[in-house]
Amino acid sequence: MAETQTPQEVEIDYTLNNPDTLTKYKTAAEISHKVLEAVSALCLEGEKIVEICQKGDKLLDEEIAKVYSKPHKGKKVTKGVAHPTTVSPSSYVTPYTPLLSDAAEAETTLNAGEVVKIQLGAQIDGFGTIVCDMVTVGKKEVTGREADLIVATHYANELLLRLMVPPGLLASGTDEEKKKAAAQKAPTQAQISALIEKVAKTYECNVIENTTSWLFDRNEIEGNKKIILTPGSGVRGEGVPEVGEVWGVEVGLSLGSGKVKNLDHRATLHRRTTTTYILKRPSSRQTLSEIVKKFGTFPFSLRQLDDEKAAKVGVVECVRGGVLRQYEPAGDADNAAVSRLLTTIAITKNGITKLAAPKAIDPTQFKTDKKIEDEEILKILEQPLSRSTGNKKNKNKKKKAAAN
Template identity: 85%
Template sequence: MAETTPTQVPEVDYTLNNPDTLTKYKTAAAISHKVLEAVTALCLEGEKIVEICEKGDQLLDEEIAKVYKGKKILKGISHPTTVSPSSHVTPYTPLKTDAVEAETVLKAGELVKIQLGAQIDGFGTIVCDMAVVPKKDAAKEVITGREADLIVATHYANELLLRLMVPQGLLAQGTDEEKAKATAKKAPTQSQISDLLEKVAKAYDCKVIENTTSWMFDRNEIEGTKKIILTPGNGVRGEGVPEVGEVWGVEVGLSLGSGKVKNLDHRATLHRRTTTTYILKRPSSRQTLSEVVKKFGTFPFSLRQLEDEKAAKVGVVECVRGGVLRQYEPAGETDGSAVSRLLTTIAITKNGITKLAAPNAVDLEQVKSDKKIEDEEILKILEQPLARSTGNKKNKSKKKKTTAGEE
């Protein structure tokens, strides 16, 4: 009798070498973009932040439910909707059960940061953009002054950082010798990256926010093995160099003040499951962790997303103390100045960088700064492409060219 061997299930390739992986990232990104646009429209003078965040998560859930129907694929929110007031450095999402913070409303003229994201099969995209809160029932105004300086500076700092992440020689042109020479160049160190971004910030009289961190993304992981830390504090340093085949969450934050950060006197409402194992003693703690694992996996969540917000506030305490959940401490500018933040999810392919989920490009007709970048090294880098042309010339001639040296 012939022996039979059990059928082996082929191992799934979850890297970007598998076209399905990139498709799932792009599907998640499309959802993130659509909801970001809707949430930005909700950011009006007098609106409560908690209600905007709840609406954002509702929209995320609705859009996620429309894709990959009937397939055995886990999908959900990769980052809850957060709306951070002017001086807040970190994502902010208050709770309805915290009476004072639940009444926090947006003020006309303040620069808010909107962050959210979706994930399909563990492939998460997160995006953060900025908006100046318009006056109620007023026509859209041109943004000038220091807010304009901050917005334009952050835009160019972000574009610069993305170009510094393109692997050396990947987009080189010319002879084989010239390409080999470009490839042989060393990637910029994280110290050099920080110095270049500080030059952009200085041109607009701003500061890079200390310890702003970009992470490599993996499946079910938004804080991978590599990270880039801008203007790191003592004892803090980044690790690794971006390479082809990787997905990153690229973050840039600038300040009109010191660029230094302090913890705020607010409840930590954002959490994330860790890989730590700990035997929880309280039934409320075990119930909270069980719900977190089922609903969010290892992606960040807000306590307001749990079934019983009041019970979650109690149950999360032992989970954090035991290390099975990590809480994100609310932080802001030490001197209360306005700060910015942009976060772009990118894929690094053989053709260069693809922006998966990205903030909107700055409309330089709507945001006008009287400052500009004059450093030739910076201008030269900003002129470089993020990716090689793939032959799609649609609307190419209609694009309006803007450079960092123009107002």
């Protein structure tokens, strides 16, 4: 009599080859965009940063609850916040999310005219889409050095995205021409840094040291590849972008030197690591248990835990034992205004898809007398991010429109 074998569970493909994966990324991105727009509207003069962050997190939770509420293909889908709402004042380099229990910081308000960075994100089934955009508080038309900073950051970001397209991926022409284009080497990280720095210098800005773009994966926003702009001594990036990957692409510029200093603030942003450590204190174990249940391996604010004051105590041993990573608050060394944009992208066979991206700027709102004239940079900026994949119906409409 033949032995009955227990059927093995089919291994799920979590790469972009699985259409489900891209759908989940896009669903998370829609939430990130919707909440980003709402939070941007809250960034008004005199508003308390902690209250804006609270409202942003509440909106994230509400929007996340609306999707994948029923089992998908027979399985319950995990979902949650990929990055808490952070609102960083003008000279702050890192994401900032103050606590209600820190009285002085809880009173921090936004000032008119400052460049504020908003960062947040959602995740579906571990596929996170994080986005960072900027708002100039109380100004519809931006002039002077703030305009230089924002326009420079826009072009630096667009340049970096194009430098991440794998060589030859979008090449056209004969098979021989395509083959020749694909054989070209991807730009080195030193070359990428040099080009981004050229854009910054055009607008009399500097790239913030160690600005890092990371490879994203399921339940991971700091993968085994990274691109570091203007790396400090002993720091280096690793790897080049390839088809099938998702990246969090970051650009940050400064009206100062680009050097960074630690701020005299409590670290309120943390993330669980893969390190295991036997925690001795019951309060530490309780805090970690809540973190694992609510946030998995994604960043979170102490403000999001049930008891904020207890969490401040509970994370101490977790950080000391390496179970949690603590994000140290940092700002511009010269207290100058800094910018930051973060875009979550997918690299497919058709090029780069912006999943969660900052809003495109309206050039008429930013008055700067500076202009990019470097031929190499202008040529790269003219290149598309992806090839057109419009369907036949759209192509027919265009043909009719052209004929009329």
